[in-house]
Amino acid sequence: MTSWFVKKRQQKTAVEERTVRVPEGLWIKCDACKELIYRKELVNTHNVCPKCGYHFRIDVSERLENLLDLGWTTLFDNLRSTDPLGFVAAKAYKDQLKKLEADGQTQDAVVVVEGTISGHPVVAAIMNFDFLAASMGSVVGEKLRLGAERALEKQCAYLIVSCSGGARMQEGTLSLMQMAKVSAALAKLDKAGLPYLSILTDPTTGGVSASYAMLGDLNIAEPKALIGFAGPRVIEQTIKQSLPEGFQRSEFLQAHGMVDRVVTRDRLKDFVTACLEWMLPARD
Structure with a gap:
């Protein structure tokens, strides 16, 4: 009877189990090899x-820190997309546009800067995938055209770093018109003998790849970047x-x-x- 009222002591293990919590954001999984980095x-x-x-x-x-020298100047940052x-x-x-601007995305899907690369004056346009997958709308086309005009004025090289899902469907035909407009501006650089370098990153697709992204005097790509017009699944279903x-x-296209x-x-x-x-x- 007395044993009913005796509290039995639990045996302690030699090593107590501990839960180790790893702070979020310290590690990232590689999309290719799936290893933690x-x-x-x-x-x-x-x-x-x-x-x-x-x-x-x-x-x-x-991208700007990796490619350009310090001291670049942002151009045409007053342009904003509307809903025509x-x-x-x-x-x-x-x-969507209001939310993006409230989140600090005020440059639309491309940032155009004037600066130098290893001392060489350049105008560079960097596409911003965080803004509607860097889709090509009217503002993107206008900023790229103005960038080409600025390079022509300064008699310097023009670079575009592409990373885009293609034309912006929310602007319909107006978006598709940007393909011709930017291509015409690049033709002026070609006529003036000024270099245009196109840098293709993952992904570069749709109307962007079908126009200015593939018109460079040199088309330079990062390794294994997806570059094409329609997606592979669509092409397989078609043919x-x-x-x-x-x-x-990139390697296949090269x-x-x-x-x-x-x-x-x-x-x-x-x-x-x-390049x-x-x-x-030669510079003086």
């Missing part, structure tokens, strides 16, 4: 996986055939003459510098 390690590798060489997508500020067609879908276009391995990737050179991110600035030294007249 210490996020701070990516700072030293230009956001390239140190295990397999996968190039993570980077934002505009990181009164587009209404699951989310109204004008509401009823399986596509070759690596189709629409092998078939669509891309001039595939360059890793850590060598991109040096490669562009060498500018070769393509531009």
